[in-house]
Amino acid sequence: MAITLDPWGHFTIEDYGKLIEQFGMMPIDPVLDLLPKNHHFFQRKIVFGHRDLDLWLKALKEGGRNAVLTGFMPSGHVHLGHLMVIEELKYFQEHGAQITVVIADAEAYAVRKVKRDQLFNYSEEYISYALAAGLDPYKTKFYFQTNQRSEYYRLIHMFSRKVTTAEMEAIYGSLEPAKIVASLTQAADILHIQLEEYGGFENVLVPVGADQDPHIRLTRDLADRFSEELKLKRPSSMYHKFARGLDGNKMSSSRPEYAVFLSDPIDIVKSKIMKALTGGRATADEQRELGGEPWKCTVFDLYSYYLAIDDRSLKDVYNDCISGRTLCGECKLKACNELVKLIKNLQELAKRYISAGLINKVIEYPSF
C-alpha cells in the first residue's frame, strides 16, 4: 500500500496537482532543499505549489532584502485557516524575512459590506491572535489599507492605467467598481513594499490560499508593466491547501458551525470537533476490520496541520487509524484535548495583548 509511505498531504494531492497543471504554478518538491529549515507544512505538502519561491529563497540565503506579505480580511472571526497563514509568517520571520500584514479594511468595507466600526473589532481580533501565535510585535508591520501614505495610493492610481476591462472581467466575472478598486488595492499592497519609502524590499513573497492565485497573476503582470517606470519586480508566491472545515469543505466563517474559531468558547470547540466528519466506517466492527480512511477525515487534518507536528506522532495517528486499532471517538477526544490546549493558550495570550494595549502600538487606526 503506497499510501502508508506518504501519509501527509496524500489525500487531496490529485486535485491540487490539477491546480498546478491548470494554472502553471510550480510544484513544491524541487524547492524543499532550499528551505532554511524543514517545516511540516512543506514536508506534508500543505504548501503544495509556488511561483518563483526558489528565487526568493536563494535571495534569502544570500542575505537579500526579503519580505513576506499577506493580508487579513476583517469581515469575520479568526479561524484555524488563518492560524495556518500566521504560522507561515512566523516561520519566515524566524529566518530573517521582514513580515508585513495588510488589514484589508477597504475591501472588507467596499466588497464584503462590513461596517467601519465592526471591521475594527475584527481587526483587533486578527492582530491579537497573530501576536498570540508568535509573530513578533516589534518586528511585524501591520497596516490598514485606508491608512497609508500617498506613495501607496499613487500606485493604485498608476496601476489603473495599465489594467484592461477585459482582464478585470476575466478575473472577477464582474466589473463592479468596488471590486476593481479592491483588486488594484491588493496589487498596491503586494508591490508597495518594493518602494524605497516602504523599505525597498526587492524580494517579496506572498503566501496565500490557492484561490488567490488570479490576484497574484494580475499583480505579477502589473510588476512587469511597471518594471521600467517604477523598477518593480515580480513578487513570488506560495500556495497552501485550504484548511478544511469540519464538514470537509473549505473552512469559512460563512459556515460557522463547521469552522473552529480561535475565539470559540471551549465547550463549543469540543462539541464542534465531536461532530466532525471523519473517515470512519459504518460500524465499529467494520472499522476494526477494514481500518479508517484518514485521507477523508477532517480530524486527521487537524493532526496533520496543527497537532501532530513531528512526523512520528502523525504516523502513529495514521497507522492507528488505517489498522483499525483506534476508533473515531477515541481519536476525536485526543484531538479535541490537544486543540483545546492550543486554543486556550492563544485565547489567554490574545486577551493579554489586548488588555496591555499592545494592539494600538503595533498598528495605527484610521481616523474614520
Place this chain on the structure above:
Amino acid sequence: MAITLDPWGHFTIEDYGKLIEQFGMMPIDPVLDLLPKNHHFFQRKIVFGHRDLDLWLKALKEGGRNAVLTGFMPSGHVHLGHLMVIEELKYFQEHGAQITVVIADAEAYAVRKVKRDQLFNYSEEYISYALAAGLDPYKTKFYFQTNQRSEYYRLIHMFSRKVTTAEMEAIYGSLEPAKIVASLTQAADILHIQLEEYGGFENVLVPVGADQDPHIRLTRDLADRFSEELKLKRPSSMYHKFARGLDGNKMSSSRPEYAVFLSDPIDIVKSKIMKALTGGRATADEQRELGGEPWKCTVFDLYSYYLAIDDRSLKDVYNDCISGRTLCGECKLKACNELVKLIKNLQELAKRYISAGLINKVIEYPSF
C-alpha cells in the same frame, strides 16, 4: 431687433437652454440678485446654469464656511478657457470663499496617458498662470491627486462601495478601470474638503464647463449616499459656456491651431487671431450694408469674455459690428492688441512666479 437688447450671451443661449432643460440644471437669472457683486460672466450668461448656487450664496452671505473647488488637468498647455475658470475662482476668493485647486495628475496619467514627468511641467504652467491671473498664493490651496493624506484616499475606497457598474457605464460609456478610479477620485476631490481634516467646509461650490455635469450629478448622489455615515452634503455647482476656439468649436489643446495658449509666443497669438472665424459677410460692401453677425464671431467672444469687461464697451463693439461701421479686419486688430497686452502681462507675471520659486511653496510635489 430683440438681439441688440441682450448682446451678451444671446448667440448660443438656445442651445444652453436645452442643456438646462435636459439635465435639470437651474437657469442663472434668479440667482443674480444673490451675488456679492456683479460680474460680467454672470450678467452675460457666460455662467448660464447651476445647481444649488443659491443655497451656497446664501450661506456665504451668512458667513458660512464656504469653499470653491475646481480642477486642472495637466495634460496640455493652459489656454483662454482655463483663464475663465481662474477668473471665477478669483471672484469668489475676493468675496471670502476658500479656494482649492486640484491638479488632476492621477487622471492625466491614467486616462490621458501623460507621462509623470511631463505632467509636472504642465502643472507648473497651470499654477503659475493661476497666480499670474490673480489668485492669492497665500490663500489658495493647490494639491496633486496623488499627494494627499489617507483621509482623502479613504473616501475613494468608501465611495467604491456605493457606485454601481450601471451608473459608471451610463456616465462614461466605458468600464475602463482607469476611468472608474478617476471618477471616484473626482468625487473625493469635490467632497473631501467637507471633512474636518481638510477644513470642514460645509458649503462647496464647483464651477465647471457644462460637459462636466455628469461628474457633478454622480458626486451629489454620493454625498446623499454618505449623508449619514460621513455627514456629507451635496456640493453646489455652476456651469459656464465653453470658451470657443477660433474655429467656433470648443477651445481645446487637441486643436492647438484654434486655441489661444497663454504661453503662445506673441506673434503666434497675433496670427491665430487674424485668422479667426468671425461673423463677417462675404464682401466688405455687403458687410457695410447688412452689418456683421457677432453672435457667430469668435472674436466677439474674446471681447465678451476677456476684453470688454464693462458693458458699455462691449455694446460699442456689438453696435459697431451689426451696423456695419467696423469691419472684421479693424475689429480683429483691436482685439488682438488688447489680448496681446493681457497675455504679455500674464506671461511676465507667470515667469516671475516661477523664477521666484513660488510654485514649490504653494504646492508639494509627489515623490514620483
